[in-house]
Amino acid sequence: MDSQARITAEIAEAHAATPPGGAQPRIDFLPYRSSALRHPTKDLRHADPEGIELVAPVFGHSDVDPVEADLTIQHGGEPIGERMLLTGRVLDGDGRPVRHQLVEIWQANAGGRYIHKRDQHPAPIDPSFTGVGRCLTDGDGVYRFTTIKPGPYPWRNHLNAWRPAHIHFSLFGTEFTQRLVTQMYFPGDPLFALDPIYQSITDQAARDRLVATYDHDLTTHEWATGYRWDIVLTGTHATPLERDDHE
Amino acid sequence: MSETLAPTPGQTIGPFFHDALPYDGGAFLVPAGTAGAVRLHGTVYDGSGAPVPDALLEVRQADPSGAAPRAEGSLRRDGRFTGWGRAATDASGRYAFTTVEPAGVDGGAAFFSVVVLARGLLDRLFTRAYLPGQSDAFLAGLPAAEAQTLRVVREDDGSLRFDVHLQGDRETVFLRYPRHER
Ligand SMILES: [Fe+2]
Numbered sequence: 001m002d003s004q005a006r007i008t009a010e011i012a013e014a015h016a017a018t019p020p021g022g023a024q025p026r027i028d029f030l031p032y033r034s035s036a037l038r039h040p041t042k043d044l045r046h047a048d049p050e051g052i053e054l055v056a057p058v059f060g061h062s063d064v065d066p067v068e069a070d071l072t073i074q075h076g077g078e079p080i081g082e083r084m085l086l087t088g089r090v091l092d093g094d095g096r097p098v099r100h101q102l103v104e105i106w107q108a109n110a111g112g113r114y115i116h117k118r119d120q121h122p123a124p125i126d127p128s129f130t131g132v133g134r135c136l137t138d139g140d141g142v143y144r145f146t147t148i149k150p151g152p153y154p155w156r157n158h159l160n161a162w163r164p165a166h167i168h169f170s171l172f173g174t175e176f177t178q179r180l181v182t183q184m185y186f187p188g189d190p191l192f193a194l195d196p197i198y199q200s201i202t203d204q205a206a207r208d209r210l211v212a213t214y215d216h217d218l219t220t221h222e223w224a225t226g227y228r229w230d231i232v233l234t235g236t237h238a239t240p241l242e243r244d245d246h247e
Numbered sequence: 248m249s250e251t252l253a254p255t256p257g258q259t260i261g262p263f264f265h266d267a268l269p270y271d272g273g274a275f276l277v278p279a280g281t282a283g284a285v286r287l288h289g290t291v292y293d294g295s296g297a298p299v300p301d302a303l304l305e306v307r308q309a310d311p312s313g314a315a316p317r318a319e320g321s322l323r324r325d326g327r328f329t330g331w332g333r334a335a336t337d338a339s340g341r342y343a344f345t346t347v348e349p350a351g352v353d354g355g356a357a358f359f360s361v362v363v364l365a366r367g368l369l370d371r372l373f374t375r376a377y378l379p380g381q382s383d384a385f386l387a388g389l390p391a392a393e394a395q396t397l398r399v400v401r402e403d404d405g406s407l408r409f410d411v412h413l414q415g416d417r418e419t420v421f422l423r424y425p426r427h428e429r
Contacts, residue, residue, distance in 0.1 A: 023428060024256050025369040034367030037294035038413050044423035047385055051352030052309050053360045057331035060319030093426060095252050106267030116263040132267045170268060176307045177424045179362050181371055183258040200369045201256045209255050232252045235426035
């Protein structure tokens with residue numbers, strides 16, 4: 001296995017070789033070893049979206065039970081770890097709220113262990129926590145979850161590889177072209193510089209957009225800490241007259 | 248006037264999504280046995296030709312009349328056709344949906360819009376799976392070998408096969424829409 005020093009050097013080389021300002025990860029980012037055979041080598045083809053691509057799937061109250069937004073009450077007991085509230089707004093690329101749309105999350109427990117059967121990290125499973133949640137945004141595009149702060153966890157990309165603590169997010173907009181799957185991180189994580197997945201985004205300002213903010217006004221007395229993270233999807237292709245909400 | 252905001256970057260779906268994203272009935276846009284039901288299936292391959300056992304596909308489609316469904320209820324379908332489904336690949340890299348064949352929307356060609364996610368893939372990919380015999384200016388404008396990667400194959404049993412090659416000689420054509428500035 002490669003050393004962290006080698007991966008860190010490769011990250012620095014890849015950053016130096018990438019023009020500044022990229023808003024998205026490089027999909028050909030070889031410090032993330034699993035990407036080597038799994039990224040397209042041709043440029044993505046420009047297509048003008050049409051028909052079905054311009055309409056996202058619709059989700060509603062028949063899809064999601066409100067209790068699915070509280071990951072701490074799903075299994076009878078109190079999960080171990082730091083209880084936290086997580087909220088923010090989902091906006092499209094023009095700053096409009098994405099209303100009444102599905103948000104899905106999944107994460108490790110406080111010890112850095114997923115419930116997933118293929119997670120071999122020898123940290124304890126918490127029988128009171130599966131780390132899976134769903135909610136719908138409200139009329140202002142706001143999502144809200146109650147969960148446990150996840151721990152960092154080791155993986156096999158290289159020797160002594162550790163992922164910074166993160167929560168996986170899956171998002172939809174109003175067009176299918178806006179589909180987004182990403183990961184949210186926590187402020188000040190000492191593992192940021194070492195992580196080839198986070199560093200696959202070569203622009204610091206873009207990387208910062210994946211980091212939540214601690215919000216003491218959201219933290220509640222003798223109950224839970226609060227974090228805030230807003231999400232911006234790509235823009236829609238509809239012209240202003242085609243939109244049903246003019247702002 | 249609205250402002251243009253910088254987008255939140257994507258990240259890989261990772262290896263541990265199976266308890267969160269796939270769900271019972273996710274791959275059944277219509278119940279098996281529905282009149283006109285068809286299997287849409289295929290294998291996801293990496294650049295060495297090996298199957299990818301930890302990918303997730305989503306399809307978005309019109310109904311057989313060419314209407315884009317806006318009904319809720321994909322997660323608990325209850326008989327509603329929502330035109331969206333989700334399926335993880337199995338240990339052999341295979342996925343399968345049960346659905347109906349879409350018609351083109353507004354006179355366009357009939358295709359499934361497909362999103363591909365996988366461990367090792369740092370951002371989601373979009374592609375199109377055109378029904379047999381369908382074409383449009385986009386498909387016709389591609390070199391023949393590339394266009395072939397977007398064509399669904401009708402199998403002898405009537406099912407529809409659409410393989411995805413993330414990399415390699417038969418690399419699938421993946422799409423970038425105008426507002427996906429990178
Ligand atoms: Fe993870």
